Amino acid sequence: MEPLKLSFLLMAVALPEIKAGVHSLRYFQTSMSQPGLTKPRFISVGYVDDQAFVRFDSDSAGLREEPMVMWLDKSNQNYWERNSRVIWETARTFQVGLQNLQFYYNQSEGAHTYQRLVGCEVTYDWIFLRGFEQFAYNGHDYISLDLTTLSWTVAEPTALNSKLKWEAERSIAQRQKEYLEEKCVYWLRKYLEYGKEKLLRAAPPSVRITHRTHPDGKVTLQCRSQDFYPAEISLTWLRDGEEQHQDTEFIETRPAGDGTFQKWVAVEVTSGQEGNYICRVQHEGLPEPLTLKWEPESSSPWIIVGVLAAVFLLNAVIAGAVVWRKKTSGGKGGDYVQAAGNDSAQGSDVSLTAKA
Incomplete structure (x- = not known):
């Protein structure tokens, strides 16, 4: 079985x-x-x-x-x-x-x-x-x-x-x-x-951006969001203020196993152009949309949004x-x-x- x-x-x-x-x-x-x-x-x-x-x-x-x-x-x-x-x-x-x-x-x-x-x-x-x-x-x-x-x-x-x-x-x-x-x-x-x-709570997401360079020189930026509830969320890559639909990859929102959810969206960019891309995050737990970009000098890859309540384990x-x-x-x-x-x-x- x-x-x-x-x-x-x-x-x-x-x-x-x-x-x-x-x-x-x-x-x-x-x-x-x-x-x-x-x-x-x-x-x-x-x-x-x-x-x-x-x-x-x-x-x-x-x-x-x-x-x-x-x-x-x-x-x-x-x-x-x-x-x-x-x-x-x-x-x-x-x-x-x-x-x-x-x-x-x-x-x-x-x-x-x-x-x-x-x-x-x-x-x-x-x-x-x-x-x-x-x-x-x-x-x-x-x-x-x-x-x-x-x-x-x-x-x-x-x-x-x-x-x-x-x-x-x-x-x-x-x-x-x-x-x-x-x-x-x-x-x-x-x-x-x-x-x-x-069920009626609104737990804001924690968001991070990761950077990966491929052997051919292309770069993938991944915007990953987790720890949020409810499941409805919008993750969008913007280049110079315009939404990017081509060269993007994403996973559907999925349970994290602890009562919250996770989702990510990735975009393929040209090396050296990373600064032109912004990840926009919209969620009920956020007072306004969050925008962030990859920061190579950042000591911590995570940007914590709000104070998360104690998580109930399923x-x-x-x-x-x-x-x-x-x-x-x-x-x-x-x-x-x-x-x-x-x-x-x-x-x-x-x-x-x-x-x-």
Whole structure:
């Protein structure tokens, strides 16, 4: 199972960023069948904005949803009972869904994955932006929910089997619309209140510029930013005041593993022209954009921006996520199984999935 764990780590690094001015609640859920397993393994990870805050692994000893952050201790025992029950129901529907998908694709038993991304986004002043529910099979987009038409959009022909089944019962899409527009937003607001000291903080970046000369005489200047939160940041190279897009290289913003983020952008310049280049950094934690250039005489390569608060170390790297990456509008579908009990908007924050 070690290769499986490694893939989850790589997927966690590649999680899509949340746009500036937006809060989100998202769940990534994956069911995996492998030769030798009596039943598929199911993993679910919840995110508030960029922070993983809950997880569930059907292979864990506790068989319950577990917190990944300290601020969830404010939630009571009934909350964990309800959420664990809904997660287990979802795991069972995923197991049936995997069997159905293998039948649709005329595949034998073996290693297969059935995945779901579900969640909502709101503006900072609580205007609902969108809800999304997307499914994938074996790493490829399968089907998604269109909230406007309450219909299911197929990503490839085989998904017509699920589309016809789910659209025959219109209440499936309607129930999910209610979850995304009401319950999901309700719980997102509660989580942001619970974790406001971590989730609503603005930690400014620490920035440095490094200089590397290549054998051919070309020079690479790298502007590296780290220790910042939230993840939204802009790093731009300017030459004589104009933004440089050619001869530049960058990495997407990625988690640093301690609750903060890091990013860098590099530009190739002609030796002796380094002084014409400026790195501009824009971030919520900065009172105004920061501009700096490479200073060869500087004794310290780091420029510390602001006073950083004590960093809360994450307990674990994300255990599960999606192998596919989608543009952010999407959905899923299926024959939904009702959860035991009556979950109101104040009940579980997790929506049930469906059998494909």
